[in-house]
Amino acid sequence: MLNRWHAEEREVILHQLGTDPVRGLAPAESSRRLREHGSNVMREPRRSPAGPLLVRQFTDSLLLVLLLASGAAGYLGHWPDSIAIGAIVVLNGLLGFFQEYRAERALAALSRLSAPSARVVRGGKSFLIPADDLVPGDLAEVAQGDRVAADMRLYAAQRLFTDEAA
Numbered sequence: 001m002l003n004r005w006h007a008e009e010r011e012v013i014l015h016q017l018g019t020d021p022v023r024g025l026a027p028a029e030s031s032r033r034l035r036e037h038g039s040n041v042m043r044e045p046r047r048s049p050a051g052p053l054l055v056r057q058f059t060d061s062l063l064l065v066l067l068l069a070s071g072a073a074g075y076l077g078h079w080p081d082s083i084a085i086g087a088i089v090v091l092n093g094l095l096g097f098f099q100e101y102r103a104e105r106a107l108a109a110l111s112r113l114s115a116p117s118a119r120v121v122r123g124g125k126s127f128l129i130p131a132d133d134l135v136p137g138d139l140a141e142v143a144q145g146d147r148v149a150a151d152m153r154l155y156a157a158q159r160l161f162t163d164e165a166a
Contacts, residue, residue, distance in 0.1 A: 005153060006153065010153070010155055013153060014155075017136060017137035018137060019137040019138075019139055020139075021139070021155065022121075022124070023121065023123060023124040024120060024121035024122045024123065024124070024138065024139035025122050025123075025135070025137050025138060025139070026122065026123055027122050027123050029137075030120075030122055030133075030135050030137075030138065033135035033136060033137065034133060034135050037135055037136060039132040039133070040131055040132050040133070040134040040135070040149070040150050041132050047104055047105075047108065048104070050097075050101065053097060053100060053101060054093070054097045057092075057093040057094075057096040057097045057100075058089070058093045063089055063092065063093065066085055066088070066089050067085075067086070067089055069085055070082045070083075070085035070086040070089065073085060116130075116131040116147050116149045117129065117130055117131055117149070118130075118131045118134055118138075118140050118146075118149040118150070119140065119141040119142075119143070119146075120134065120138045120139060120140050120141070121139040121140075121141065122138070122139075126141060131149030131150065134149060134150045139155070140152055
């Protein structure tokens with residue numbers, strides 16, 4: 001439908017999307033588009049299973065060198081050194097696994113907690129809606145401090161500054 005939306009004149013885009021520049025979309029039309037296009041949600045990346053996550057902790061080149069040193073010490077009969085090096089490698093791997101596993105779970109929980117919202121104009125009235133309910137053609141209003149909840153094309157702006165920091 002819109003393959004060059006960034007390069008088109010705004011009036012052309014508004015016409016293609018069927019959006020009134022003052023009244024926005026009609027509420028019934030936005031409901032229809034939500035059913036047609038689905039929610040404005042990015043798919044969460046699949047969490048890594050615990051097994052590969054644990055194995056990944058032991059594939060670091062420095063740990064492999066330490067495992068080799070532990071084996072060499074054992075081969076030469078230096079069992080206390082071999083056991084100590086092996087224990088350090090195992091503890092390091094387990095610690096890395098637990099830290100990464102907890103961090104992954106914490107990030108997933110944070111993303112669920114910080115569900116953004118968006119202010120849109122529909123039927124001539126301004127509404128605050130969950131960002132999941134934005135549809136193509138919505139006329140969104142962005143104010144100071146707002147997070148932009150979707151890919152958007154600016155229709156009008158005054159003294160706009162953005163902070164793209166994560």
